[in-house]
Amino acid sequence: MAEQRMAGGCACGRIRFEAEVESVGAYLCHCRMCQRASGNVSLAMFNLPQANVRWTGEPDWYRSSPIAERPFCSACGTSLGFRYLEDTDKMDLTVAAFDDPSRFRPTSHFGAESMHREWLNTEGLPETRSDEYQRLNERWERAGAGPPS
Template identity: 60%
Template sequence: MTDRMTGGCQCGRVRYTAEIGDDDAYLCHCRMCQRATGGVSIAFKNVKKAAVAWDGEPDWYASSPIAQRPFCSACGTPLGFAHPDSENMDLTVGSFDDPSRFHPRHHFGVESMHEAWIDTSTLPRARADEYKPLTDRWIKAVGKLPD
């Protein structure tokens, strides 16, 4: 079964609709993705390029001689990864409006994996919407907490 899912950047300038056939996603740990996102890994959903319709064309950064990355130049949101000569591309799981559907099925680029960041289940947890200094800033700035 194929579902249509939407997503986009933080500011809303770039939006997309993608046809999604399964819940499989993966984590990439390669140094290129670490540098492109500033994170220790990135969660991707692989899709057919033809299954993605852009509403507000993303900007594209040639991140290497063999790959490019869609992003929003207004807010900086990384939206994916693509080899120009491939029929597939990756969309960042976090850019989907509802990323909860996806589940990681494998790791890629494990030569650069930072194991200490993989299983964080024993670390203390805190909710952003219960952290008073942060919620006070939001209330003062816009009168409510963000969606």
């Protein structure tokens, strides 16, 4: 894949980034630090050189351990990534923070010792589209807004 620019940011729009992306291979991190930072069973991450990320609005940084920190938005709480404090020129951005996360593909797992396998293959479970859930649409309508895209 040729290098391309992809944009993303937090839920409220205060923090935006543009990244030079050379591939669409991403990974699922299952380590306990990512689970706790995201409040989820895993975190989809994309690794790239730090020099390939340009921030519009500097993110807040949370020192999540003695060896790493995580960019986030203190206004809306969006988790934006991860980086080690030293000995690397790389960092991770959260896949869902990109404007078009559908372009990425999972290629591996990390932190497999904390993996919750029952959450990996959910095929066959009932599926509900948010745009077809009437009570949700009624809430958006009462708020005078449309659902987020």
